Amino acid sequence: xxxxxxxxxxxxxxxxxxxxxxxQDLTGCGxxxxxxxxxxxxxxxxxxxxxxxxxxxxxxRWVNESDGASFDTxxxxxxxxxxxxxxxxxxxxxxxxGRFAKTGLEWNDLPNEGEQYKPYGYxxxxxxxxxxxxxxxxxxxxxxxxxxxxxxxRKRT
Ligand SMILES: [Ca+2]
Ligand SMILES: [Ca+2]
Numbered sequence: 001x002x003x004x005x006x007x008x009x010x011x012x013x014x015x016x017x018x019x020x021x022x023x024q025d026l027t028g029c030g031x032x033x034x035x036x037x038x039x040x041x042x043x044x045x046x047x048x049x050x051x052x053x054x055x056x057x058x059x060x061r062w063v064n065e066s067d068g069a070s071f072d073t074x075x076x077x078x079x080x081x082x083x084x085x086x087x088x089x090x091x092x093x094x095x096x097x098g099r100f101a102k103t104g105l106e107w108n109d110l111p112n113e114g115e116q117y118k119p120y121g122y123x124x125x126x127x128x129x130x131x132x133x134x135x136x137x138x139x140x141x142x143x144x145x146x147x148x149x150x151x152x153x154r155k156r157t
Pocket of ligand 2 (some may be wrong): 082091110
């Protein structure tokens, strides 16, 4: 899925703001479901931040840019993100983020591997053939479906 502006960001957040779709990392920050953003090594401005707070991560794209979504025109990175800072594991995907809060509508970059940082689910956006005004043209995973992904994503012991 893509997010083009603050209104869309706020709307999508309302769909997944329930605590059960989030996990708290070791610093007490909430990490929500994956959005559709990723780093493309072939994109203009691509760079990986070398250390914490270098603010040099670049080359962010959306999985589907046909609707005009671009990190050049809108993003909701949290204050220190994207920081590419996960104990040596590159962070190349985007999720919702609550900075020192259980949930939030800012964004964080995280790796999609490693046991500490696995968002519980992801959000899927479908195009509809009929002309339905936004934001109801968004058809997202039903809560029950997302909850299933949440359970599947939990750490197995
Ligand atoms: Ca990165
Ligand atoms: Ca990050």
